[in-house]
């Protein structure tokens with residue numbers, strides 16, 4: 044059989060950011076460089092997805108079903124060589140200088156090829172995000188320095204974000220829930236720092252992490268009032284990794300249990316002091332939930348494109364599958380939903396550039412710093428200077444001026460909406476695609492059943508969709524109720 | 529629906545048996561689908577006469593009809609839809625045997641009851657007309673590659689429906705050890721893993737004239753009855769899985785705390801559970817209505833409705849379990865994969881809906 048897939052999406056060499064989002068045209072007139080950078084990110088990410096991720100995604104998925112702790116290091120190193128692991132750092136510092144829009148374009152390409160690999164390559168941003176949220180200059184600079192060094196040396200450097208406990212998932216993501224929760228973790232105040240004890244579960248990259256950013260209450264009787272955020276190196280005594288979970292999908296990405304047995308954390312590594320831990324979480328979620336929605340959209344797209352490719356060549360007794368009227372209606376209906384969610388996703392990404400921490404990179408202070416010669420920027424003396432308290436707090440204060448409480452509320456609202464829309468789309472599309480292609484199309488080799496297995500968890504992590512809907516209600520309608528009625 | 533007392537009795541036994549023999553191993557079989565597991569289970573199931581439910585009493589079988597078979601499939605699927613799917617295709621494949629000549633019947637039924645080299649059956653409907661059948665020197669010769677077929681790892685013979693080159697419809701019994709029969713590669717479907725689906729490849733497979741059970745019109749009607757049964761049994765398997773998922777979710781909602789209370793105290797969780805229960809009951813009523821001839825219910829509709837309902841139930845059961853639902857050890861994500869395969873088995877649901885209305 045002459046198999047020539049229609050050149051579409053993932054299977055086409057043509058960059059289609061402007062084709063899919065023609066509304067960007069007006070923006071491009073004013074900010075050509077902003078759009079060009081996103082197009083370049085899309086081009087680089089698609090090339091990488093097609094040449095590196097796609098060819099091995101099924102094999103890796105299979106290896107991980109046998110051994111959940113299998114990790115595809117070759118793929119990771121290839122991504123690291125192209126700096127995808129430090130893409131968000133400013134170009135001048137040695138990163139790729141990706142805007143949130145550029146990042147979104149890349150996330151869509153990666154996740155349409157393989158969601159598990161996407162998590163391995165890009166979810167490391169949890170580390171920088173956590174640091175940016177607090178924006179203590181010394182911490183941010185030393186983290187950036189470490190990341191750049193590791194990238195140059197080709198050495199893995201993983202950050203995990205650990206909030207979930209065995210008995211508390213939603214409880215760790217919602218203030219009302221946290222108030223009523225019974226935490227099993229405890230950060231006890233000791234001289235010079237805290238002693239952390241307890242178990243965290245379902246932690247992405249937890250088994251690979253060099254550093255964990257973790258939330259624990261200083262007073263388990265009052266979790267919301269005493270929740271704090273810590274930065275913990277995983278070689279700290281008392282830290283250990285439990286099992287790596289056997290999951291339904293996203294198998295390439297490891298999810299692990301983490302044990303803390305009186306792990307000492309010095310005061311300097313307290314990122315958010317007791318009582319501020321929940322705010323830290325909420326601010327991270329205000330960014331990451333939207334991105335999970337975007338990942339969901341990418342998964343849906345990957346499933347749909349594989350389906351179109353399959354249906355275009357599959358013969359049925361009535362002719363090609365794609366020529367069946369019912370299949371055409373179903374495909375068009377799914378593409379319609381994809382377009383709608385994609386528009387919302389990119390709108391969210393651009394809003395991050397306009398109003399959220401990405402704006403910091405645009406600000407004069409950071410631009411000024413980035414103009415310093417490389418050696419000086421990351422020199423130890425500058426670091427030491429940045430680490431002294433007044434300078435460090437300056438970063439924090441400066442950031443809070445840009446990312447105000449009101450801005451955060453808006454992002455929690457839009458991020459939660461996008462999270463639910465994108466992940467419901469992922470599940471609906473990847474499942475419906477299997478209904479179209481039937482038993483044979485569901486075989487492992489066509490990759491669609493993997494999209495389906497990968498999709499389900501997106502409705503669960505980064506706050507279950509129910510938790511997201513609750514937040515959306517409170518931020519949009521609840522606030523209105525308070526004001527008007 | 530009033531289920532006959534003796535059927536309820538049988539199902540009760542099967543349920544107990546399935547809890548004992550399937551509940552624990554099902555997850556292990558999912559990871560390591562070695563056929564020997566299922567064969568050992570089959571062997572044990574013989575002591576309950578499970579494989580002989582459709583075999584007429586006069587041939588030492590149980591002689592209970594399709595309704596009882598569907599109930600048995602549902603009971604098995606509550607613990608392992610994959611194992612249940614072997615029975616689905618076995619029962620469907622046995623259905624045409626009753627239309628064979630008395631001598632041939634006796635031979636085939638005996639094979640099932642004594643389990644020697646033909647204890648397990650299967651069925652090939654050849655909806656894609658991929659097989660060809662010709663008559664050569666008084667032998668039937670079959671060629672071609674079937675679409676993905678269940679029970680190929682277990683069956684002694686397959687009941688095959690196909691068209692001869694003179695356009696006559698035939699129903700034949702094809703032993704899988706006949707020279708020229710081989711198996712395509714494992715398709716590695718996401719679910720029902722203990723029953724790997726492969727295509728059957730026939731290369732000049734010669735069959736004696738008595739392989740044919742029925743020809744022409746009668747065969748056509750047997751074929752549609754067999755397909756209908758297959759659809760009803762698939763629906764039953766999906767509902768067994770859905771029932772388990774619902775029960776697990778209900779139990780979990782009563783023990784999991786978030787917001788300082790068990791999550792069943794959150795209205796949205798109860799709405800979800802309410803919808804699951806509603807769809808489960810509606811789907812079961814629909815399935816068993818099919819066995820009431822007066823209802824005029826379409827088997828394809830039963831299959832489409834029940835598998836879609838089951839799918840939504842299982843997905844929501846995972847959601848209620850949060851992160852735990854996505855982990856293998858909970859058993860729910862396996863049910864989701866199993867039901868997803870049941871959803872497209874016997875024809876994908878949108879296609880079945882289209883075909884169910886003559887235009």
Ligand SMILES: Cc1cc2nc3c(=O)[nH]c(=O)nc-3n(C[C@H](O)[C@H](O)[C@H](O)COP(=O)(O)OP(=O)(O)OC[C@H]3O[C@@H](n4cnc5c(N)ncnc54)[C@H](O)[C@@H]3O)c2cc1C
Pocket residue numbers: 203204205206207209210211212213214216244245246247248290293298500503504505506507508509510784785786787791794795796797847848849850851852854
């Ligand atoms: C693959 C994977 C990777 C993960 N990675 C990370 C990670 O890197 N870091 C991390 O900290 N965590 C991680 N998680 C954990 C994830 O964030 C949690 O699973 C998620 O927050 C849900 O929590 P839970 O599983 O405890 O479910 P629960 O909070 O126990 O919720 C159970 C069910 O109850 C529902 N529910 C709860 N409250 C209400 C209410 N008031 N009204 C209606 N319904 C309600 C929920 O929606 C859900 O359906 C990961 C999980 C998975 C599966």
